[in-house]
Amino acid sequence: MLIKLIQPKMYRRPMDTDIKLHMAPPLGLLTIVNLVRKEHQVQLENENIQQIHYDDTPDIVGISVTVDTLPRAIEISRHFREKGCIVVAGGIHITTAYDTIPENVFDVLCIGAAEGTWPQIIKDFQENNLKPVYRCQKALEGNQIVSPAYDFLKKGEYLYCHVVHTSRGCPFRCDFCYNSAKAHQYVNRNIEDVLADIKAVRSRHIMFIDDNFAGNPKWTKQFLKEIMPLHLKWRAAVSINTAFDEEMLDLMKESGCQSLFIGFESINPESVRGVHKVQNHTQEYEKAIRAIHEKGIMINASFVFGLDGDSPETFRTTLDWIVKNKIETVTSHILTPYPGTALYDRMKAEGRILTEDLSLYNTAHVVYQPKGMTKQELYQGYLWIYKQIYSLKNIIRRCPESKSVRASYFTFNFLYRKYGKFTDKLCRALSYEKIGSIAERIAKSI
Structure with a gap:
């Protein structure tokens, strides 16, 4: 067949x-x-x-x-x-x-x-x-999760082929996230299976693509101890509460963590509370950043704009905060109420959904009626803050204090973000995998 x-x-x-x-x-x-x-x-x-x-x-x-x-x-x-x-x-x-x-x-x-x-x-x-x-009638056990067929890849077509997942889902239920839907579960894989996948991708540079790499701290700490002999360089996404677990941060640093993706979402307490992101406490953000930076680990901060507590001034205050705290990389999104989530259900009931054209639901369009600003103000602010974060002036101003991560910082900010179009031309000429490998070597050696 x-x-x-x-x-x-x-x-x-x-x-x-x-x-x-x-x-x-x-x-x-x-x-x-x-x-x-x-x-x-x-x-x-x-x-x-x-x-x-x-x-x-x-x-x-x-x-x-x-x-x-x-x-x-x-x-x-x-x-x-x-x-x-x-x-x-x-x-x-x-x-x-x-x-x-x-x-x-x-x-x-x-x-x-x-x-x-x-x-x-x-x-x-x-x-x-x-x-x-x-x-799927019942929740999977860790040993029931099947590994991806890495040998099936057309490797030259991808920037990163060394992607590995250690879990499925997330233990938190933030309103705007797919994981707020009841159908999603959270489960860790067997450590032996993850180690086999790391071996299968044949690289010491690993991107863990879990929704929440440290969702089960006990499991994660054991896993980090297991990978220490492998001398990996790795990245992952975690929730901000990870920053307050000193043992976890020490193990991350010792096992080769280079950067952590964290959903800050907003620096406005009212905005965060409005989507039930219970693990985020804005008054502790700067303490968390210092704890991570002290370990020489970079931060990729994710922000969502258009939350009900946001206003047109949110973009300027967020930019100033990002620069002040030397956040290494930033991913910005327009709030998007995905069908099936708690946020969508609430906005639908309030009559705030403006379009059912789902091709626009990619966090780059305004598909609902914001409360604190107009649609146009939200969209223009979204474009403005991206350009400002990756302006030459602000790339220099955000330069990390830790010299050990500066090569990685400048590689990402210049080659991927500011001059991404030029880098894409190189990828087309030489292959995406090769350029990804070259970028990793540059970041490691400079």
């Missing part, structure tokens, strides 16, 4: 180049590859890096769907269904908001983990007993 797995193309945000599209491979689809390839022929087509081929007739087409790619996924589905192929739609948006999916655009909806759905989908297909909806 031929199974084709497809990642629809995402829409770039204004500050992104094609580097964003080539950043990392789709681990979810690679997990399905490992689930089915022993008994079936498998193809994987990532529309971010290649065209989709419609000249074949797979038995099953599996499409991974995020909220903003749903319209494109429906177009892809139509092409294959017209040829008689069975189309299975899964992924984070299907799991979170399956009840919002239009009727008769896919043959099958796959809700929850692939490990708990795909084996039954294939069995029922072969027995001509396919159902319209499949759910």
